[in-house]
Amino acid sequence: MTLSSLFPSIKKKYGRRGIALMYHRIADLASDPWDLAVSPENFEAHLKVLKDHNVISINELADILTKKKKMPANAITITFDDGYRDNYLVAKPLLEKYNTPACFFMTTDSIGKQKEFWWDALERICLQSPNLPNKLVLEQPINISWDIGSSDNSNVLSPFDLYLKLCGIVRKMPSKKHPAFIKTLEVWANNPHERPENFAMDKKELLDMQSNKLFTIGAHTMTHPFLPYFSLQYQKKEILGSIKYLEELTGNPINFFAYPHGGHNQNTLEILPDLGITLGFTTHADHFIADVDKHAIPRFQVNNWDGETFAFHLNSWIKN
Incomplete structure (x- = not known):
């Protein structure tokens, strides 16, 4: 084994690294089978912990990864998937309180609909x-x-x-x-009663969200399919449809995408750059380094931990 063949693994282990955090909901839920929700109290505790870390916006991360700028030590990016209304009602004010940037990946067919996912x-x-x-x-x-x-x-x-x-x-x-x-x-x-607390943001709320420079809007398909189950044409329709909807609504280019359920295959990876997507995010739990595949960036899912437990996991993700 030559030194050059060892370099990639050495670089990954000892080079500067970043982590992306994946949230979904900020809410107290009676039932949460996928562990998607973090309580408002715990989320605020997470933000207090993050004040002592190097949290960067997704646009800053894109500059680092695409323009080969130097990766800051222990860079952290915060993301939210799906576009639940509690992101607007609860997460937004807390992120503003602590001046913390975040990206919100929107499932566009649910925006403004009085329907549960x-x-x-x-x-x-x-x-x-x-x-x-x-x-x-x-x-x-x-x-x-x-x-x-x-x-x-x-x-x-x-x-x-x-x-x-x-x-x-x-x-x-x-x-x-x-x-x-x-x-x-x-x-x-015999249970037709949809629950408004599970609805997505509406257009007005989304536009208010993006008016704050702390926040960036990204795409998450139209209907949240597991993309690898579907044809190239179907995948492209889902991805492009969500991008065009958001660009027309916000008036801004959409440069970032998160795969629903983390699912992607070679077709998906080939679609994103053709549609102008700069960064794509998975649900694979890992840190990343500067030469990460820009369309397969891993993320750590954050669970409903108190501040001390969150700090433990955060430090473990950064160091390991």
Whole structure:
């Protein structure tokens, strides 16, 4: 083994590195199966910890990675996925209070809609229905005949297992089929009542968000598909549609993109630069260095930790 062959691994281990933090929601939730929410109290504690660190905007990060500027020591970038309204109502004022920049990746078909995201709708149906039926039988989009309950019998699905199975089905489903499928499940569970606390920002809120120079808007597709399940044409439609919507709404170029569910393949990686995307972000948990693949930047998901626990994880991510 030559010294030159060792250089990349040495550089990754000992070179200057950065980390991107991934948040989704700032809210107190009764049920949070994907650990997406951080309470307002804990989020403020995180921001207090971050005051002692080198937090840079996503635009500064882009300058570093594309113009080969020197990476600051332990640079941290903050991102939010999906575009929940609590990002505007709760996260925005706290970020402003601590003068902390962040990028918000928007799922554009949900903007201003009085509708839950599909994974929240499924959570309501499976985990919040008072009287969930003990059997689910469907013929479309796939043939289903599942027993539901709390039995230890391996042939009986718990409500949580049902939720995971249905999420797996919807992730592979073209978005145009989502409404009818979810409506069928709502009728089955007798639980059609959407929860406004799970809605996305509206146009006015998004425009107010981007009027503050602390904040940057990025794209997150139109309907939040798991992109590798779909054709090149479908992926491009989802990505380009979200970019054009945001550019027309905000009047600004959209240079940053986050992959829904972190999912991407070679098709996706080839689409982004052709559409003018400077940086693309995954959900792979790792730090990065200056020569990272600019369209596959890893991020660490932040959980609902108190300040001390967050500081522990943050220092571990920076050093390891």
